[in-house]
Amino acid sequence: xxxxxxxxxxxxxxxxxxxxxxxxxxxxxxxxxxxxxxxxxxxxxxxxxxxxxxxxxxxxxxxxxxxxxxxxxxxxxxxxxxxxxxxxxxxxxxxxxxxxxxxxxxxxxxxxxxxxxxxxxxxxxxxxxxxxxxxxxxxxxxxxxxxxxxxxxxxxxxxxxxxxxxxxx
Amino acid sequence: xxxxxxxxxxxxxxxxxxxxxxxxxxxxxxxxxxxxxxxxxxxxxxxxxxxxxxxxxxxxxxxxxxxxxxxxxxxxxxxxxxxxxxxxxxxxxxxxxxxxxxxxxxxxxxxxxxxxxxxxxxxxxxxxxxxxxxxxxxxxxxxxxxxxxxxxxxxxxxxxxxxxxxxxxxxxxxxxxxxxxxxxxxxxxxxxxxxxxxxxxxxxxxxxxxxxxxxxxxxxxxxxxxxxxxxxxxxxxxxxxxxxxxxxxxxxxxxxxxxxxxxxxxxxxxxxxxxxxxxxxxxxxxxxxxxxxxx
Ligand SMILES: [Zn+2]
Numbered sequence: 001x002x003x004x005x006x007x008x009x010x011x012x013x014x015x016x017x018x019x020x021x022x023x024x025x026x027x028x029x030x031x032x033x034x035x036x037x038x039x040x041x042x043x044x045x046x047x048x049x050x051x052x053x054x055x056x057x058x059x060x061x062x063x064x065x066x067x068x069x070x071x072x073x074x075x076x077x078x079x080x081x082x083x084x085x086x087x088x089x090x091x092x093x094x095x096x097x098x099x100x101x102x103x104x105x106x107x108x109x110x111x112x113x114x115x116x117x118x119x120x121x122x123x124x125x126x127x128x129x130x131x132x133x134x135x136x137x138x139x140x141x142x143x144x145x146x147x148x149x150x151x152x153x154x155x156x157x158x159x160x161x162x163x164x165x166x167x168x169x
Numbered sequence: 170x171x172x173x174x175x176x177x178x179x180x181x182x183x184x185x186x187x188x189x190x191x192x193x194x195x196x197x198x199x200x201x202x203x204x205x206x207x208x209x210x211x212x213x214x215x216x217x218x219x220x221x222x223x224x225x226x227x228x229x230x231x232x233x234x235x236x237x238x239x240x241x242x243x244x245x246x247x248x249x250x251x252x253x254x255x256x257x258x259x260x261x262x263x264x265x266x267x268x269x270x271x272x273x274x275x276x277x278x279x280x281x282x283x284x285x286x287x288x289x290x291x292x293x294x295x296x297x298x299x300x301x302x303x304x305x306x307x308x309x310x311x312x313x314x315x316x317x318x319x320x321x322x323x324x325x326x327x328x329x330x331x332x333x334x335x336x337x338x339x340x341x342x343x344x345x346x347x348x349x350x351x352x353x354x355x356x357x358x359x360x361x362x363x364x365x366x367x368x369x370x371x372x373x374x375x376x377x378x379x380x381x382x383x384x385x386x387x388x389x390x391x392x393x394x395x396x397x398x399x400x401x402x403x404x405x406x407x408x409x410x411x412x413x414x415x416x417x418x419x420x421x422x423x424x425x426x427x428x429x430x431x432x433x434x435x436x437x438x439x440x441x442x443x444x445x446x447x448x449x450x451x452x453x454x455x456x457x458x459x460x461x462x463x464x
């Protein structure tokens with residue numbers, strides 16, 4: 001059963017909550033919102049962590065709870081799902097565009113992963129990551145680990161600006 | 170919402186915003202938590218082994234924060250530590266719930282004594298930034314540890330325990346980044362100057378005696394067929410990865426001389442190295458002095 005409080009369903013409210021670490025994205029854009037159910041004003045939301053240790057997860061839960069209560073739902077239960085594990089392929093097309101517009105290079109699509117051995121990279125994989133500012137492909141990785149666990153830091157050789165890249169996982 | 174200062178937004182709400190061990194801390198809410206048909210004490214012990222491996226290495230890596238040779242490495246090692254901490258939270262929560270005595274992740278991390286920890290020695294030994302190693306040694310350890318964990322988690326993905334299978338599938342992607350990071354440093358230092366080569370070689374020699382324990386099965390692991398991984402199975406895969414890295418780095422594989430055991434016992438039995446007591450004192454001090462502290 002879908003109840004509307006005012007005009008918005010629980011799913012609509014939950015989908016608009018923003019990611020604390022990448023605030024240009026909603027939780028729906030990021031692909032961490034797995035399920036929203038609602039009955040008689042009581043909402044149950046299932047989210048999945050991006051990384052096992054993502055400290056934003058607690059905050060996402062708190063933000064979801066606050067937004068849904070403010071929207072008039074009577075109770076909110078936030079649950080976590082680990083499986084299937086989140087990958088950057090869960091970020092929506094809209095999400096990739098918003099990242100690019102915010103000056104953050106979006107991850108490329110990796111497609112289905114093979115179940116075989118994890119490949120060892122003795123040099124950083126030379127992915128073609130275009131500069132979100134000028135579009136140049138002459139960019140290189142400065143650090144695989146950036147300001148948050150999901151981002152790396154790169155530099156553009158043409159416009160000479162550093163930029164962040166949501167790295168593929 | 171507005172606050173007088175930035176920190177005010179982090180405290181005193183119905184849901185505490187920040188860090189672990191506060192507020193929204195039911196780490197496994199909503200996860201399929203069916204307990205497979207095995208001895209519960211064994212399963213709890215196994216979850217502790219894996220959780221402690223990740224927790225203790227996470228602590229060791231966090232010791233580098235503000236001490237790494239460059240800012241990027243500070244950030245990298247802290248991020249790797251955070252991934253491992255996240256894995257350990259899930260594993261310790263699972264251990265506590267399977268045990269069924271009401272201990273949560275915090276009780277297990279902060280209120281157990283040395284003899285009750287089940288991590289392998291490789292995770293706990295000092296490899297820098299303090300005495301006993303340096304940045305090269307830390308990367309030698311991280312390479313060996315993550316190569317071993319990748320082999321273990323790859324197999325755990327099909328564990329009969331749904332939580333272990335899910336944690337492994339998720340953690341594997343993180344470990345791949347950790348292993349690449351360490352491997353690239355081992356190659357860079359091994360294939361660098363005479364000094365960096367010498368220090369990388371010393372780093373490998375420091376950690377090599379702790380390899381043998383990684384592949385020595387504990388009775389709990391052998392009793393949990395279908396749930397746990399027999400570590401003896403991992404040796405050839407791990408050796409293959411290490412040999413590939415060492416050969417690219419122009420480094421020779423150190424001679425295998427396993428560290429001595431005490432009456433045949435080691436980390437999985439709760440027998441630890443001298444450094445471990447100091448590590449625990451540092452890690453547990455705050456929680457034990459101010460139970461439930463948050464900031
Ligand atoms: Zn550019």
